[in-house]
Amino acid sequence: xxxxxxxxxxxxxxxxxxxxxxxxxxxxxxxxxxxxxxxxxxxxxxxxxxxxxxxxxxxxxxxxxxxxxxxxxxxxxxxxxxxxxxxxxxxxxxxxxxxxxxxxxxxxxxxxxxxxxxxxxxxxxxxxxxxxxxxxxxxxxxxxxxxxxxxxxxxxxxxxxxxxxxxxxxxxxxxxxxxxxxxxxxxxxxxxxxxxxxxxxxxxxxxxxxxxxxxxxxxxxxxxxxxxxxxxxxxxxxxxxxxxxxxxxxxxxxxxxxxxxxxxxxxxxxxxxxxxxxxxxxxxxxxxxxxxxxxxxxxxxxxxxxxxxxxxxxxxxxxxxxxxxxxxxxxxxxxxxxxxxxxxxxxxxxxxxxxxxxxxxxxxxxxxxxxxxxxxxxxxxxxxxxxxxxxxxxxxxxxxxxxxxxxxxxxxxxxxxxxxxxxxxxxxxxxxxxxxxxxxxxxxxxxxxxxxxxxxxxxxxxxxxxxxxxxxxxxxxxxxxxxxxxxxxxxxxxxx
RNA sequence: GGCGCCAUGGUGCAACGGUUAGCACAUCGCCCUUUCAAGGCGGUAAUGCGGGUUCGAUUCCCGCUGGCGCUACCA
Numbered sequence: 330x331x332x333x334x335x336x337x338x339x340x341x342x343x344x345x346x347x348x349x350x351x352x353x354x355x356x357x358x359x360x361x362x363x364x365x366x367x368x369x370x371x372x373x374x375x376x377x378x379x380x381x382x383x384x385x386x387x388x389x390x391x392x393x394x395x396x397x398x399x400x401x402x403x404x405x406x407x408x409x410x411x412x413x414x415x416x417x418x419x420x421x422x423x424x425x426x427x428x429x430x431x432x433x434x435x436x437x438x439x440x441x442x443x444x445x446x447x448x449x450x451x452x453x454x455x456x457x458x459x460x461x462x463x464x465x466x467x468x469x470x471x472x473x474x475x476x477x478x479x480x481x482x483x484x485x486x487x488x489x490x491x492x493x494x495x496x497x498x499x500x501x502x503x504x505x506x507x508x509x510x511x512x513x514x515x516x517x518x519x520x521x522x523x524x525x526x527x528x529x530x531x532x533x534x535x536x537x538x539x540x541x542x543x544x545x546x547x548x549x550x551x552x553x554x555x556x557x558x559x560x561x562x563x564x565x566x567x568x569x570x571x572x573x574x575x576x577x578x579x580x581x582x583x584x585x586x587x588x589x590x591x592x593x594x595x596x597x598x599x600x601x602x603x604x605x606x607x608x609x610x611x612x613x614x615x616x617x618x619x620x621x622x623x624x625x626x627x628x629x630x631x632x633x634x635x636x637x638x639x640x641x642x643x644x645x646x647x648x649x650x651x652x653x654x655x656x657x658x659x660x661x662x663x664x665x666x667x668x669x670x671x672x673x674x675x676x677x678x679x680x681x682x683x684x685x686x687x688x689x690x691x692x693x694x695x696x697x698x699x700x701x702x703x704x705x706x707x708x709x710x711x712x713x714x715x716x717x718x719x720x721x722x723x724x725x726x727x728x729x730x731x732x733x734x735x736x737x738x739x740x741x742x743x744x745x746x747x748x749x750x751x752x753x754x755x756x757x758x759x760x761x762x763x764x765x766x767x768x769x770x771x772x773x774x775x776x777x778x779x780x781x782x783x784x785x786x787x788x789x790x791x792x793x794x795x796x797x798x799x800x801x802x803x804x805x806x807x808x809x810x811x812x813x814x815x816x817x818x819x820x821x822x823x824x825x
Numbered sequence: 826g827g828c829g830c831c832a833u834g835g836u837g838c839a840a841c842g843g844u845u846a847g848c849a850c851a852u853c854g855c856c857c858u859u860u861c862a863a864g865g866c867g868g869u870a871a872u873g874c875g876g877g878u879u880c881g882a883u884u885c886c887c888g889c890u891g892g893c894g895c896u897a898c899c900a
Contacts, residue, residue, distance in 0.1 A: 343900050378899060435898050490898050508830075517828060517896090525898040532900045556829055556895035579831080579893095586892060614837095617849090621838050625848040644831095644838080647893060651836045654850045664863070707862045736860080780859030787860065795861035 336368035336546045343375045344386040347597035348393035351551060351581045354615045358578055359549045360399045361638040371543055372404035377529050393598040397608050408535050415530035418538045419491045419523050427567040428523055430489045431471040432482040469520050488526035495520050503562040506576040506640040513559045521560055537564040545573050552577040576640050579619045580647045589650055605711035610662040614655045618648040660709045668698055675701050675714050682715035684722045700805050703797045720791040732794035736784040743822040750815035759808045764800045789818035
């Protein structure tokens with residue numbers, strides 16, 4: 330194998346949809362491995378099926394990879410632009426006797442049903458007559474065409490595909506860094522198509538030709554490819570190359586343990602970005618699906634991840650995508666990320682919702698950072714800053730119905746908050762202790778519990794029942810806004 | 826149907842022949858908090874079943890069951 334040199338790995342998505350979380354996890358593992366080993370991470374777009382391809386989706390996939398911080402060293406390469414290479418390879422296989430022309434209509438032989446029934450019939454027949462069970466897969470009759478028969482087919486100008494002439498005996502071996510050394514009976518391998526009748530390569534051909542050409546040393550991909558790997562190992566050798574090391578990673582399943590799909594909710598990386606997840610959090614969550622550092626650590630920054638990642642930590646068990654834990658990670662990152670790293674995300678969110686003010690990036694930068702810091706312990710999504718935290722960044726906000734019901738019940742509140750507003754209006758120095766004193770003095774003078782005023786005031790100045798500590802909030806809002814908001818709330822408050 | 830892979834609480838992972846089976850999420854309770862989170866403390870909760878091997882199995886082997894994957898001129 331590759332005796333020396335750095336490992337070369339690749340991520341090869343197919344542009345039939347957005348970047349799927351499973352694909353993102355595979356890309357992440359490849360990227361981590363390359364970074365860990367000082368190798369090369371290559372991006373290749375597998376778009377050989379014109380029918381399903383949506384070229385316009387490529388940009389979205391690349392954007393999602395970038396969002397996750399996964400940068401590639403080579404590519405993106407497009408298989409659709411390398412068609413000649415696959416045809417030449419198929420031709421070589423044909424000439425070396427590893428391939429043959431198949432004239433069957435695409436729908437006749439190929440149907441899984443046909444092969445299945447043939448097998449099933451053979452099995453029962455043999456069982457009935459007590460013979461050894463026939464293992465060999467149904468083969469295409471075109472493999473054994475006589476020269477005359479072939480000439481006749483050519484004469485009819487039937488569309489023809491090129492199939493692989495799989496060996497009938499022996500076994501095929503390959504190495505998998507996750508599943509171990511694998512060996513299968515060649516009799517189980519069918520004569521799969523290499524080149525379609527339209528001249529385009531199938532996945533099996535394209536992937537092998539490209540991985541050889543790009544000198545890929547480790548093929549890391551979903552375990553759904555495990556069963557087809559023997560075919561590829563055979564192809565490598567037929568093409569005169571040694572198979573690379575494979576590393577199949579377990580699949581990500583939905584809560585019902587079936588393959589993750591739209592039925593389970595969001596499956597595209599992009600939707601999580603839109604929902605307000607931090608890429609750091611999403612990535613941290615993802616890496617723990619099917620991989621473990623070997624101990625109980627689970628919060629990793631990029632450097633730690635790169636340092637700790639290894640194929641030996643990859644599990645063989647499929648993992649269920651647990652949205653609740655993803656959210657927990659997001660809340661953790663929202664709280665623990667260095668404030669300077671967080672600010673750009675908040676800015677983006679506020680711009681998105683139309684609340685952004687340029688001053689927050691210049692003259693009021695300090696205020697902005699402080700306010701974000703004040704809000705973040707209670708946030709779970711980036712969106713929370715523009716929705717739940719709206720009153721900190723905008724003058725127009727609504728009073729949450731539940732908050733009013735809970736804290737604006739006392740009939741004395743209208744008069745009390747009016748007095749409070751006056752008290753604050755007359756405050757010479759606006760600081761935490763003074764704000765607190767004004768409120769507590771009023772409560773004492775009226776013989777009330779301070780809590781009544783605290784909770785009612787909170788709703789009046791930020792519109793919600795859940796918010797940062799009241800006097801911190803007042804400081805962040807400033808005297809003018811607190812006074813005006815208190816007065817603005819008076820008409821809404823119950824009167825004696 | 827055939828072939829293959831997998832199997833620790835509800836979920837994600839630890840324990841790679843000897844632990845009172847550990848951590849995290851979720852969940853329940855308490856503390857903190859005149860809101861709510863965060864945080865702290867504690868509780869409930871797992872080795873799928875049956876055979877072996879061994880002084881001793883979560884761990885090794887076999888069978889079963891279950892789940893998943895492949896079996897396309899999709900990738």
